[in-house]
Amino acid sequence: MSVQKVLDTIKEKGIEWVDFRFTDIGGKSHHLSVPAVEVEAETFETGVAFDGSSITGFRGIEESDMVMMPDTDSAFVDPFTAHPTLVLLCDIYTPDGVRYDRDPRSIAVKAEEYLKTTGLGTDAYFAPESEFFIFDDVRYESGMNKSFYEVDSEEAAWNTGRKEEGGNLAFKTGVKGGYFPVAPTDTQQDIRSEMCRLLQEAGLRIERHHHEVATAGQGEINFRFSTLTKTADNLQKYKYIVQNVARQYGKVATFMPKPLFGDNGSGMHVHQSIFNDGNPLFYEKGAYANLSQMAIYYIGGILHHAPSLIALTNPSTNSFKRLVPGYEAPVNLVFSKGNRSAAVRIPIAAVTPKGCRIEFRTPDSTANPYLAFAAMLLAGLDGIKNKIDPTALGYGPLDKNIYELSDEEKKEIRSVPGSLEEALDALEANHSFLTESGVFTEDFIANFIELKRAEAKAVAIRVHPHEYSLYFGV
Known part of the structure; x- marks a missing residue:
C-alpha cells in the first residue's frame, strides 16, 4: 500500500485517529495515537517521535529520543475503537536516521535482507500455529505473605459438580478431551468465528479454527503463511484481535x-520454507519425506542450534512448564515425518511442492515473533551453509512414538534445555550464527540475556505455594 493509498483510506473510511505501534523486546505492542488530520505524506518521511527510555530494554534517559517509521503495508482499521482508528506498524530509528539495532521488527527485516545476500533464496515463508486459552475468570497475586493463581472456565473438567444459578448444564471438556468436539461441549465456536471475521478484515487469510486438546477453553486459529516480517506482523494482529474479541464476550484470552x-x-508450531523467485527449494520428490538436501541441512541447523535458539523461541520461565514429556510437548531434538513427538516434524499429508515445509514444534507464543522467526531462519541458513547433516549428528530421522521407546533408546536422544536459565546459558555460549550476518548484534544478545535472567531470578527467589504442601510440616 502506498502512502497516498493510506491517506485516501483515512478519508474514505472517516478515520479520526492513526495509531502508530511498535513491538518491544519482550514482544508486547505499544502505541501512540495521532489525530488523522495531522497525518500527512511528510509524516511517513519524518516518522513519529517517542521516548525510548520508558520502554524496557531500549535506551537510557540520556539518549531517549527515538522515531517510529510506519510501514504502509501493515495498515488495518482497528475493529475495537469507538472512534475510527487506522493502525500502522512501525520500525524504530534513532534521530539521525539509523535503524535501531534493538528494534525487533528491524531485526526481522534485516534477516530477510540477509537471506537475499546469501544467494540461497529470495524469500523465507513462515506460518505459526499459535494456541491460546479462553477463560471466564482469572485471578492471581504474588506478595510477601501470599501467592496464588486461580482460573476458571465454564467448560472446564473441574466444573462437572459445580452448582450454578439455573443449574449446571454439563457437557464439560475432559482433560485432554478437547480435540475437537462439537457443541454443546465446544462452547466457543461463535467466539472463534468472530475472531476469524475480524482477522480477515485486518488482512489475514484464515484457513481454519478449532478447539484444542486441553480442557477449559483451549483453541487455535490457523492463518495463511507469508514472508517472515509479514507473518510476524500478522501474529501481532492475531494476538491483539483474539484478546480483544474475548474481552468483548466477557472472557479473557491468554x-x-x-x-x-x-x-x-x-x-x-512454526512451519517454514525457502523459495527462490517463486520456486520452492525444500521439495525433492522421492527423497525422505520429499525433502530436498537443502531442507535437511536447514533442519540440521535448527536442531544443532536448538539449545540456544530456544532462549528466543521459548523465552519465559513458564515455557519450561510446557516442555516436559507426556503432553505432546516436543522436547526431543530429532526430526521425523508426521511424528508430533519430535521437535522438527515434516508434514506429509496433502503436501504439494510449494507446500513442502518443515515444522519446528518447540516454540510458544511468549516468543517475540520478529526475533524468533529471524533466529530460526539464521539457524537454518547456518545449517545450509555449513552442510550440517542432522542424521550424521544423531538427530534422526526417528519415525517412532518417542514416548513409547525404552529407557535405553531414550538415552540416545538429546532434549531441549530444562529451564530458561539453561537456555540463556546456551545462547550466551553459542550465538555467532545470529551475529555473524549482522542481523543480531552482540549488544542485543547481551541485553536480551540480561533482561531474561532478571525474569528467571524473579521467579526463582519467590516462595511457591506447592512448597507449603511439600515442606511446611517438616
Whole structure:
C-alpha cells in the first residue's frame, strides 16, 4: 500500500485517529495515537517521535529520543475503537536516521535482507500455529505473605459438580478431551468465528479454527503463511484481535504456554520454507519425506542450534512448564515425518511442492515473533551453509512414538534445555550464527540475556505455594 493509498483510506473510511505501534523486546505492542488530520505524506518521511527510555530494554534517559517509521503495508482499521482508528506498524530509528539495532521488527527485516545476500533464496515463508486459552475468570497475586493463581472456565473438567444459578448444564471438556468436539461441549465456536471475521478484515487469510486438546477453553486459529516480517506482523494482529474479541464476550484470552497443571499447554508450531523467485527449494520428490538436501541441512541447523535458539523461541520461565514429556510437548531434538513427538516434524499429508515445509514444534507464543522467526531462519541458513547433516549428528530421522521407546533408546536422544536459565546459558555460549550476518548484534544478545535472567531470578527467589504442601510440616 502506498502512502497516498493510506491517506485516501483515512478519508474514505472517516478515520479520526492513526495509531502508530511498535513491538518491544519482550514482544508486547505499544502505541501512540495521532489525530488523522495531522497525518500527512511528510509524516511517513519524518516518522513519529517517542521516548525510548520508558520502554524496557531500549535506551537510557540520556539518549531517549527515538522515531517510529510506519510501514504502509501493515495498515488495518482497528475493529475495537469507538472512534475510527487506522493502525500502522512501525520500525524504530534513532534521530539521525539509523535503524535501531534493538528494534525487533528491524531485526526481522534485516534477516530477510540477509537471506537475499546469501544467494540461497529470495524469500523465507513462515506460518505459526499459535494456541491460546479462553477463560471466564482469572485471578492471581504474588506478595510477601501470599501467592496464588486461580482460573476458571465454564467448560472446564473441574466444573462437572459445580452448582450454578439455573443449574449446571454439563457437557464439560475432559482433560485432554478437547480435540475437537462439537457443541454443546465446544462452547466457543461463535467466539472463534468472530475472531476469524475480524482477522480477515485486518488482512489475514484464515484457513481454519478449532478447539484444542486441553480442557477449559483451549483453541487455535490457523492463518495463511507469508514472508517472515509479514507473518510476524500478522501474529501481532492475531494476538491483539483474539484478546480483544474475548474481552468483548466477557472472557479473557491468554497465550501463556502452561496456565494449567496436568493438561496440554499452548505451543506455537512454526512451519517454514525457502523459495527462490517463486520456486520452492525444500521439495525433492522421492527423497525422505520429499525433502530436498537443502531442507535437511536447514533442519540440521535448527536442531544443532536448538539449545540456544530456544532462549528466543521459548523465552519465559513458564515455557519450561510446557516442555516436559507426556503432553505432546516436543522436547526431543530429532526430526521425523508426521511424528508430533519430535521437535522438527515434516508434514506429509496433502503436501504439494510449494507446500513442502518443515515444522519446528518447540516454540510458544511468549516468543517475540520478529526475533524468533529471524533466529530460526539464521539457524537454518547456518545449517545450509555449513552442510550440517542432522542424521550424521544423531538427530534422526526417528519415525517412532518417542514416548513409547525404552529407557535405553531414550538415552540416545538429546532434549531441549530444562529451564530458561539453561537456555540463556546456551545462547550466551553459542550465538555467532545470529551475529555473524549482522542481523543480531552482540549488544542485543547481551541485553536480551540480561533482561531474561532478571525474569528467571524473579521467579526463582519467590516462595511457591506447592512448597507449603511439600515442606511446611517438616
